[in-house]
Amino acid sequence: MNFIEARKLVHEYIHRDDEGNVESVQRALDGVDVDIRPGEFVAVLGHNGSGKSTFAKHLNVLLSPTEGTLWVDGKDVSDEGNLWDIRKNAGMVFQNPDNQIIASVVEEDVGFGPENIGVPTDEIWKRVDQSLRSVGMLEYREHSPNRLSGGQKQRVAIAGVMAMEPKCIILDEATAMLDPNGRREVLSAVQELNEKKGVTIIWITHYMEEVIKADRVYVMDEGKVVMEGTPREIFSQVERLKELRLDVPQITLLAHELRQEGLDIPEGILTRQELVNALCR
Amino acid sequence: MLRDITIGQYYPADSVIHKLDPRVKLFATLLYVVSLFLFKNWAGFLLAALFLFGFIWLSRVPVSYMVKGLRTIVVILVITALFNLFLTPGETLVEFWIFRITREGIVSAVTMAVRLIFLILGTSVVTLTTTPNQLTDGLEKSLGPLNKIRIPVHEIAMMMSIALRFVPILVEETNKIMKAQIARGADFESGNIIKKAKNMIPLLVPLFISAFRRATDLAMAMEARCYHGGEGRTKMKPLKYKKRDGVAYLVVLVYLAGIILVRVLVK
Numbered sequence: 200m201n202f203i204e205a206r207k208l209v210h211e212y213i214h215r216d217d218e219g220n221v222e223s224v225q226r227a228l229d230g231v232d233v234d235i236r237p238g239e240f241v242a243v244l245g246h247n248g249s250g251k252s253t254f255a256k257h258l259n260v261l262l263s264p265t266e267g268t269l270w271v272d273g274k275d276v277s278d279e280g281n282l283w284d285i286r287k288n289a290g291m292v293f294q295n296p297d298n299q300i301i302a303s304v305v306e307e308d309v310g311f312g313p314e315n316i317g318v319p320t321d322e323i324w325k326r327v328d329q330s331l332r333s334v335g336m337l338e339y340r341e342h343s344p345n346r347l348s349g350g351q352k353q354r355v356a357i358a359g360v361m362a363m364e365p366k367c368i369i370l371d372e373a374t375a376m377l378d379p380n381g382r383r384e385v386l387s388a389v390q391e392l393n394e395k396k397g398v399t400i401i402w403i404t405h406y407m408e409e410v411i412k413a414d415r416v417y418v419m420d421e422g423k424v425v426m427e428g429t430p431r432e433i434f435s436q437v438e439r440l441k442e443l444r445l446d447v448p449q450i451t452l453l454a455h456e457l458r459q460e461g462l463d464i465p466e467g468i469l470t471r472q473e474l475v476n477a478l479c480r
Numbered sequence: 481m482l483r484d485i486t487i488g489q490y491y492p493a494d495s496v497i498h499k500l501d502p503r504v505k506l507f508a509t510l511l512y513v514v515s516l517f518l519f520k521n522w523a524g525f526l527l528a529a530l531f532l533f534g535f536i537w538l539s540r541v542p543v544s545y546m547v548k549g550l551r552t553i554v555v556i557l558v559i560t561a562l563f564n565l566f567l568t569p570g571e572t573l574v575e576f577w578i579f580r581i582t583r584e585g586i587v588s589a590v591t592m593a594v595r596l597i598f599l600i601l602g603t604s605v606v607t608l609t610t611t612p613n614q615l616t617d618g619l620e621k622s623l624g625p626l627n628k629i630r631i632p633v634h635e636i637a638m639m640m641s642i643a644l645r646f647v648p649i650l651v652e653e654t655n656k657i658m659k660a661q662i663a664r665g666a667d668f669e670s671g672n673i674i675k676k677a678k679n680m681i682p683l684l685v686p687l688f689i690s691a692f693r694r695a696t697d698l699a700m701a702m703e704a705r706c707y708h709g710g711e712g713r714t715k716m717k718p719l720k721y722k723k724r725d726g727v728a729y730l731v732v733l734v735y736l737a738g739i740i741l742v743r744v745l746v747k
Binding site: 259261283287291293295298299301302304307310311314315316317318319320323324327344345360363 | 642645649698701702
């Protein structure tokens with residue numbers, strides 16, 4: 200059973216004028232088919248306006264599909280009765296770290312989710328402890344979120360989601376507002392959750408470097424899934440990615456250019472080490 | 481300018497008063513404020529002073545720190561005292577030009593001033609020893625019965641705590657916008673009051689827009705974390721009465737009884 204199954208998913212943003220007449224219809228998702236297995240680390244790539252955030256918001260039922268079907272954890276999202284179950288099992292981390300922290304103390308913010316779903320007090324404390332530890336923020340539990348760095352705030356936000364014990368975490372451009380250090384911090388925290396706790400991760404981004412470690416990559420453009428495969432499969436198609444106005448990681452690009460110049464190295468090189476090995480063969 | 485706002489300031493210390501349940505402190509404040517307007521003579525005044533300073537001493541907040549808080553109300557204090565001094569009819573003591581000072585005037589000016597000072601000191605002990613979160617929690621719990629008459633107590637408390645969380649963020653944002661606008665030639669310093677107020681527009685418009693954007697983001701983040709109002713919600717830090725809270729209730733009630741007794745007995 201797939202954790203997420205989208206079939207011909209369509210979402211239209213309808214803009215209305217003051218009288219409520221339809222001014223224009225914008226098709227943000229256009230027949231998206233996606234399958235994600237439990238425990239996978241899946242990256243969704245695309246430049247601005249490709250529909251990747253709209254897709255993410257469907258997974259948490261913040262938006263409902265206009266057409267098509269979407270099952271999350273075996274539950275149909277168009278059924279209102281499943282709403283809280285789905286939100287509990289598919290946690291979401293957003294872009295702006297400041298705008299998703301609710302309480303003025305770190306531990307109280309992490310406790311917010313469990314409080315909402317009615318977890319008993321002792322259990323909340325246990326979960327807050329565990330999830331703060333799992334993102335390495337336990338020592339900051341009594342701090343005010345305002346004094347933390349961007350990367351630390353995002354880790355608190357992840358802990359807040361973890362405390363609800365979801366099966367899946369969706370990170371909607373969670374690193375877009377962070378500096379390189381913060382980005383690395385958040386990415387490694389998420390990878391650890393994926394490897395150690397088997398949490399399904401859906402990582403939405405437009406930074407190419409971040410998707411190298413993913414199990415599978417979906418590339419979206421103009422509301423459609425245009426490419427799908429392992430990072431290596433995706434990055435061996437440098438020309439196609441350029442057409443989609445996406446940057447390729449520097450190392451991959453260098454390897455590609457070298458290959459074009461006639462050097463005998465394979466396509467889809469992802470890391471510096473691989474390139475060194477290929478060159479020194 | 482913005483750093484002078486001291487509402488909800490918390491003075492961390494390890495004292496009995498700090499550890500009291502916020503509900504006790506709210507209840508005590510209410511009774512204390514009422515009691516201030518009950519006493520009429522020196523005996524009642526003495527009792528209230530004793531209660532107040534005992535409270536301050538127990539809280540371990542330095543008195544100088546509290547007196548600083550009084551500076552903000554000096555103007556109100558002086559105006560109240562002057563009105564009472566000149567406008568109370570009675571036995572004339574001094575008379576010059578259109579002013580007349582009466583014996584009753586002096587008495588009521590002094591009592592009014594003392595009442596105001598005691599009021600501010602008493603309430604600031606509570607805000608200084610209680611974190612804003614505890615205060616909202618206490619309010620939510622003690623106003624709980626109002627839910628029955630359809631007052632959304634939980635929502636109001638939630639709004640208060642979110643507002644407190646966003647104060648520093650919005651202050652920072654204001655400074656940022658201010659700098660950005662100064663860099664483009666905006667002038668926040670010169671001119672009279674009306675001109676200054678007009679000059680605030682390029683500061684306030686972006687601030688409001690950004691605040692609304694933050695509000696939508698936050699609402700979405702809260703929904704994504706299963707927030708659906710106070711119903712079926714558990715508490716991470718539930719308020720539980722301890723022995724000392726019972727004692728505190730008793731002390732406050734004894735004090736109120738004392739004030740009433742003094743009012744009735746001492747002439």
